[in-house]
Amino acid sequence: MAKATKKLPHVNEDHEKEPEPEPEQEPEPVPEHEQEEEEEDQTFEELGLDPRLIRALTKKSIDNPTPIQRVAIPLILEGKDVVARAKTGSGKTFAYVLPMLHKLFSDSGSKNKLAPAAFVLVPTRELSQQVYSEMQSLIELCRVQLKITQLTSTMFDADLKTALAGPPDILVSTPACLQSCFSKGVLLPASVQDSLSFLVLDEADLLLSYGYEDDIKSLTAHIPRRCQCLLMSATSSADVEKLKKLILHNPFILTLPEVGDTKDEIIPKNVQQFWISCSARDKIIYVLALMKLELVQKKVLIFTNTIDASFRLKLFFEKVGCYWGRVIVGDWIVSEFGIKSAVLNAELPQNSRLHILEQFNAGLFDYLIATDDSQLKEKEQADGESHVERKRSRKHARKKMDSEFGVVRGIDFKNVNTVINFDMPQNAEGYVHRIGRTGRAYSTGASVSLVSPEEMEIFEEVKSTLGENENKDSNFIAPFPLLTKNAVESLRYRAEDVARSVTKISVREARAQDLRNEILNSEKLKAHFQVNPKDLDLLKHDKVLSKKPLSTHLRDVPEYLLDPTTQEASKIVKLARAAMGNNNSARRKGFKGKSRKDKDPLKSLSAGASKGGFRGGMKRKGKEKDDSSRYRKKQSV
Numbered sequence: 001m002a003k004a005t006k007k008l009p010h011v012n013e014d015h016e017k018e019p020e021p022e023p024e025q026e027p028e029p030v031p032e033h034e035q036e037e038e039e040e041d042q043t044f045e046e047l048g049l050d051p052r053l054i055r056a057l058t059k060k061s062i063d064n065p066t067p068i069q070r071v072a073i074p075l076i077l078e079g080k081d082v083v084a085r086a087k088t089g090s091g092k093t094f095a096y097v098l099p100m101l102h103k104l105f106s107d108s109g110s111k112n113k114l115a116p117a118a119f120v121l122v123p124t125r126e127l128s129q130q131v132y133s134e135m136q137s138l139i140e141l142c143r144v145q146l147k148i149t150q151l152t153s154t155m156f157d158a159d160l161k162t163a164l165a166g167p168p169d170i171l172v173s174t175p176a177c178l179q180s181c182f183s184k185g186v187l188l189p190a191s192v193q194d195s196l197s198f199l200v201l202d203e204a205d206l207l208l209s210y211g212y213e214d215d216i217k218s219l220t221a222h223i224p225r226r227c228q229c230l231l232m233s234a235t236s237s238a239d240v241e242k243l244k245k246l247i248l249h250n251p252f253i254l255t256l257p258e259v260g261d262t263k264d265e266i267i268p269k270n271v272q273q274f275w276i277s278c279s280a281r282d283k284i285i286y287v288l289a290l291m292k293l294e295l296v297q298k299k300v301l302i303f304t305n306t307i308d309a310s311f312r313l314k315l316f317f318e319k320v321g322c323y324w325g326r327v328i329v330g331d332w333i334v335s336e337f338g339i340k341s342a343v344l345n346a347e348l349p350q351n352s353r354l355h356i357l358e359q360f361n362a363g364l365f366d367y368l369i370a371t372d373d374s375q376l377k378e379k380e381q382a383d384g385e386s387h388v389e390r391k392r393s394r395k396h397a398r399k400k401m402d403s404e405f406g407v408v409r410g411i412d413f414k415n416v417n418t419v420i421n422f423d424m425p426q427n428a429e430g431y432v433h434r435i436g437r438t439g440r441a442y443s444t445g446a447s448v449s450l451v452s453p454e455e456m457e458i459f460e461e462v463k464s465t466l467g468e469n470e471n472k473d474s475n476f477i478a479p480f481p482l483l484t485k486n487a488v489e490s491l492r493y494r495a496e497d498v499a500r501s502v503t504k505i506s507v508r509e510a511r512a513q514d515l516r517n518e519i520l521n522s523e524k525l526k527a528h529f530q531v532n533p534k535d536l537d538l539l540k541h542d543k544v545l546s547k548k549p550l551s552t553h554l555r556d557v558p559e560y561l562l563d564p565t566t567q568e569a570s571k572i573v574k575l576a577r578a579a580m581g582n583n584n585s586a587r588r589k590g591f592k593g594k595s596r597k598d599k600d601p602l603k604s605l606s607a608g609a610s611k612g613g614f615r616g617g618m619k620r621k622g623k624e625k626d627d628s629s630r631y632r633k634k635q636s637v
């Protein structure tokens with residue numbers, strides 16, 4: 001314990017029964033900037049991790065631990081129960097996976113056990129797949145004989161038995177699925193009592209909202225007292241507190257970080273947040289303008305609150321012939337290819353959803369229109385209150401959807417530069433999780449929320465949750481500076497014309513068609529991925545769904561339609577993109593890649609963006625250092 005704090009003089013962990021040493025027991029105070037450098041330079045070796053894991057990380061170009069990893073890993077290696085709260089994308093998964101694997105590597109006794117040594121519980125199947133893949137790839141790189149198994153609620157009893165035969169060392173699952181293994185007798189409480197050394201509740205803030213409370217309560221009876229329990233969470237909530245009381249013994253509470261005043265910095269500072277005020281009807285023109293005039297950087301993740309809205313958008317993009325990519329050979333344009341988008345929602349089969357995520361992450365397409373799970377649930381509830389009939393039919397529809405689906409929360413979308421809230425989420429928590437899909441691993445990112453007058457209330461709620469304060473740099477949602485009303489008006493006539501042609505019937509047909517495609521895909525995928533698990537390229541998810549020929553009148557926006565400010569803004573965004581090159585570089589070295597603020601051409605632009613104006617997401621280095629050095633002292637229960 002003392003060892004961990006001495007290495008990390010900025011960190012204060014509270015412990016219920018073991019108070020931290022008084023400051024006089026700390027090492028000699030070091031000037032702040034030196035401490036920051038020292039912490040940032042800390043290596044995984046210094047944290048005491050197994051060399052095989054360190055080599056595996058190096059192969060993944062991960063050299064230095066992130067702030068939460070720097071604090072959590074030593075404590076977990078020491079065998080402490082830990083509650084770790086750190087913002088989205090801050091590397092919480094490796095913060096528990098690395099020390100857990102380290103300990104399992106050296107746990108020779110586990111081979112004679114009759115049940116897994118570790119349970120990792122997550123709220124959704126997408127997350128389960130993600131965590132499973134991360135751990136599996138580390139284990140493979142380490143060339144260690146550890147078996148990891150993923151269980152899903154759709155597995156037959158016989159498959160569950162097969163999966164648990166052996167038994168695996170690590171089990172990744174949702175709480176419901178694990179509990180059903182106990183109730184079906186596939187897992188025996190006595191064996192678990194004897195074997196279990198680790199219980200991880202990942203994305204703990206979401207576990208209860210996904211309805212797993214009863215499952216978790218039932219599971220507690222099977223968790224041996226000596227089992228080390230870890231709870232990872234992006235936000236603090238009453239649910240996290242509840243889980244903490246249910247599961248953990250005497251935990252260390254790590255909270256990262258607080259900057260400045262009374263409110264936590266919830267959104268990573270490397271993410272610039274913007275908003276545009278417009279009518280619900282005009283949103284489609286604004287989103288078109290953002291994309292068509294290249295005012296946002298790819299890859300783009302667009303959120304809608306309903307599946308129909310996502311298809312409407314997809315068809316609209318297809319129909320406006322958003323073609324601005326060109327293949328040029330010599331002086332000749334040999335082909336033009338369209339910007340196509342894919343949709344992601346709970347209606348799609350599981351295999352398709354995972355594959356869409358993989359393809360998007362692999363960069364096979366740049367625009368993904370997602371309808372997030374909680375929005376669906378809440379929208380249905382809201383609709384249901386006023387329209388009983390609709391509620392019944394939606395309830396029926398909901399049954400067809402996957403209750404373990406979770407597209408937004410915790411999913412590690414790779415290299416998303418921009419998140420667009422086409423619809424505002426239903427609550428501030430939804431906003432935080434959506435925006436957290438960009439700026440992962442402290443890379444840069446931006447978000448643009450389109451806010452209609454009807455959504456102003458929720459927008460205000462978001463701002464107050466974030467602790468917005470124009471004098472403070474963080475958590476400030478600025479008016480989007482790059483798009484003028486004139487630029488939008490220049491697109492209006494044509495865009496409205498195209499929007500009119502996207503009828504309810506065409507949306508319904510497209511949705512049905514997409515589902516058919518994906519069910520077919522899913523069958524093919526299932527068979528194919530059994531043989532070629534790493535093959536990403538078999539099937540396409542961004543097929544054109546429009547049945548009618550595409551309109552050409554918005555294919556190219558004539559220069560005369562654009563006002564000079566927007567033209568200038570578009571040029572600047574392109575320059576910024578060129579200057580940034582591969583923004584992934586920021587992700588290496590424990591997120592401490594140098595930002596290029598000196599080269600940031602957006603810094604000079606001020607069209608309407610007061611404080612927090614468009615920074616192109618590149619000038620946050622100094623503040624990032626603050627993150628690594630400030631952990632908030634928090635009272636444990």
Ligand SMILES: Nc1ncnc2c1ncn2[C@@H]1O[C@H](COP(=O)(O)OP(=O)(O)OP(=O)(O)O)[C@@H](O)[C@H]1O
Pocket residue numbers: 062063064065066069086087088089090091092093094233234409410411412436440441587588589590591
């Ligand atoms: N030390 C590191 N250096 C560089 N990249 C890292 C490091 N640790 C993790 N990453 C990468 O950072 C990304 C985000 O990590 P992770 O998914 O664990 O974040 P998170 O804190 O769990 O976010 P969320 O709360 O949204 O689930 C991943 O792509 C991961 O591979």
